[in-house]
Amino acid sequence: MTQTVLVLGPTGRFGRNAAIAFENAGWQVRRFNRKTDNLETAARGVDVIVQAWNPVYSKWNAQVLKMQPAVHKAALANDATVIIPGNVYVFGEQTTAPWSPNTPHRAANLLGAIRIKMEQSYRDAGVKTIVLRAGDYLDTEPSGNWFDKIMAPSLRKGALTFPGKPNIKRAYAFLPDLARAAVLLAEQRDTLDRFEDICFEGYTLTAQQMARSIATARGHDVKVKEMAWWPLRLVWPFMPDMKHIFEMRYIWNTEHFLDGTRFDALVPDFEPTEKSDAFRQATEFVALPKRAAPKLTQAQA
Numbered sequence: 001m002t003q004t005v006l007v008l009g010p011t012g013r014f015g016r017n018a019a020i021a022f023e024n025a026g027w028q029v030r031r032f033n034r035k036t037d038n039l040e041t042a043a044r045g046v047d048v049i050v051q052a053w054n055p056v057y058s059k060w061n062a063q064v065l066k067m068q069p070a071v072h073k074a075a076l077a078n079d080a081t082v083i084i085p086g087n088v089y090v091f092g093e094q095t096t097a098p099w100s101p102n103t104p105h106r107a108a109n110l111l112g113a114i115r116i117k118m119e120q121s122y123r124d125a126g127v128k129t130i131v132l133r134a135g136d137y138l139d140t141e142p143s144g145n146w147f148d149k150i151m152a153p154s155l156r157k158g159a160l161t162f163p164g165k166p167n168i169k170r171a172y173a174f175l176p177d178l179a180r181a182a183v184l185l186a187e188q189r190d191t192l193d194r195f196e197d198i199c200f201e202g203y204t205l206t207a208q209q210m211a212r213s214i215a216t217a218r219g220h221d222v223k224v225k226e227m228a229w230w231p232l233r234l235v236w237p238f239m240p241d242m243k244h245i246f247e248m249r250y251i252w253n254t255e256h257f258l259d260g261t262r263f264d265a266l267v268p269d270f271e272p273t274e275k276s277d278a279f280r281q282a283t284e285f286v287a288l289p290k291r292a293a294p295k296l297t298q299a300q301a
Contacts (some may be wrong), residue, residue, distance in 0.1 A: 004028040005048040013143045013175060014085040015052035021179035043074035048186045049082045058240035060114050068118060072125040081189040082122060083182050086133035088171065089115045093250045100259035101197040109247050123195045130185050134178050134200040135171025135258060138282040150227060155286045159225040160214060164252025166207035166224045171258050173202035174278040184267045201260030203275055217280035220289055
């Protein structure tokens with residue numbers, strides 16, 4: 001029997017990749033259009049709802065929590081499982097890694113507090129839920145994340161621009177892998193607890209290790225270049241999201257990595273994309289550095 005998934009936010013980073021992964025696995029995929037579709041109608045008869053709606057930072061406080069009750073209602077009406085792409089904001093600045101499903105959610109900043117309440121709303125509503133938690137995303141095309149907007153463009157000059165401490169470990173997730181993981185968990189939904197918080201380990205890398213993987217992928221040297229934050233302060237008055245970007249700056253200077261024990265137990269045969277291949281795909285949009293033409297010797301001239 002064909003299984004059906006409704007993807008909310010199908011043009012966003014996680015939503016787009018999830019829709020592709022579910023299609024590749026043989027599911028019927030409904031891509032929700034917020035301008036033309038009705039959620040109650042679109043969700044009718046679905047097995048899974050991917051909740052990938054994610055407004056810009058400046059609208060989180062006004063919109064994120066208000067979005068959820070309609071999804072709760074649609075899921076409960078159809079006994080559907082909701083998959084939420086969880087982030088690491090919930091843990092807060094002072095929480096020691098590794099971060100796992102058992103790590104307390106202690107975030108005191110606004111964005112972290114909103115995410116805590118958002119996830120908790122599904123538990124409180126009794127919705128069958130899988131929170132698939134991952135670190136920073138690596139996409140296969142420019143999609144407006146830190147990697148493709150800030151870190152990768154300087155690769156055309158042989159540099160990886162890093163916004164934080166280059167020697168600390170951080171968590172990253174290659175989106176096609178994360179989306180495949182979502183499908184595999186969705187196919188086990190009937191054997192899972194009603195509310196599951198599952199960490200996807202992904203890649204744990206320092207900036208230097210990332211630079212080496214990118215160098216292998218692209219075939220040229222890559223050095224780590226520290227990002228200057230002061231230009232962002234200059235544009236703060238003109239960009240509503242900027243205060244939230246600074247609010248989350250700590251995440252670049254806080255060592256963190258995810259404990260994937262639960263995921264590994266559920267999907268023991270999962271094969272992640274090899275790091276250099278993932279970074280090859282994630283940086284294909286950046287032109288290779290121009291190589292200087294060799295100088296002719298006097299004998300060659």
